[in-house]
Amino acid sequence: NKDIYILAIESSCDDTGAAVLKDNNVISNVVARQDIHEQYGGVIPELASRAHQQNIVPTIDVALKKANITKEQLSAIAFTQGPGLMGSLLVGGSFAKSLSMALDIPLIAVNHMHAHILAHFINEEGFDKPSFPFLALTISGGHTQIVKVNSFFDLEILGETTDDAVGEAFDKTAKILGFPYPGGPLIDKFAKEGNPKAYAFTKPKVPGLNFSFSGLKTQIMYFIQKNMAENPNFIEENKADICASVQFTIINILMDKLKMAVNETGIKQIAIGGGVSANSGIRQTLKEAESKYGWKTYIPKFEYTTDNAAMIGIVGYHKFLENHFSDSSTVSKARIEF
């Protein structure tokens, strides 16, 4: 059997990613981050697509060089079809199409959320792969979903957010606190020094396995406004406690729904994915859930949590094995189903 080399391209939001996989092994994984958005407190779509256009060729070049692979050795090109920002998706999608045409190799369209889940099937020493069926909690800047994963290509959404994603809850809280974008990692950092029970926030009441985070954001905003009116140094003096309390509330919201999903499905294997799964509090809580609830939890390697092309590549590899190719008229999609 011949080795399969997949070049994967990720350009759904503000990071340009390129990776090379040899079968299910990642041999290079490069991400060009866009610092430009920090000063605006959020991703500016127009600037993101321009930066992708600027970065895509050099990023792919570096990924190929690091992998020590020539373009001629590639078996297929995988790219993120959606969901994401249209202008960003178009850059990666158009580039992938052109390259597959030039090299005369298959093109593989990949769903970004599917990739956050299948990232667990990348071969990595010290990381177990989940067996089917399992539950996936995908938490990112754009999505919050609980998915029942029956096989590589049979996925059912059991619940999702009805408004903001959990990453937005982190980032918007961070913005209220005056942190630069994306503020999720900073909340995580300050939370480590704080008391998670210093301040109590109420959890939203949402039926079933769905989520809502916009009310929490408003609650935090009023809480900060009220306290800042009384003490202008409130944030500065209580940063760690505020971050720890907000993070604790968010983790509780996620855990409540996960417990409910386990009860409803009887499935005790839980895999997390998406940028927010980099959060150390969430990682620790899920690890503890193994002994506490008898769950088996899967936490991805750090570099496969936030947006990256390796995860696009692993979906590409599994689609390649099934001859699941896209034709050259495939279009990018801002919204997309499994």
Ligand code: KG4
């Ligand atoms: O998956 P991702 O890189 O991009 C999307 O597809 O959205 O997720 C980005 C999100 C941002 O909201 C960022 O603040 C959040 O992941 N994030 C974190 C942490 N690291 C990244 N949130 C909380 N704690 C972290 N350590």
Ligand code: ZN
């Ligand atoms: Zn993502």
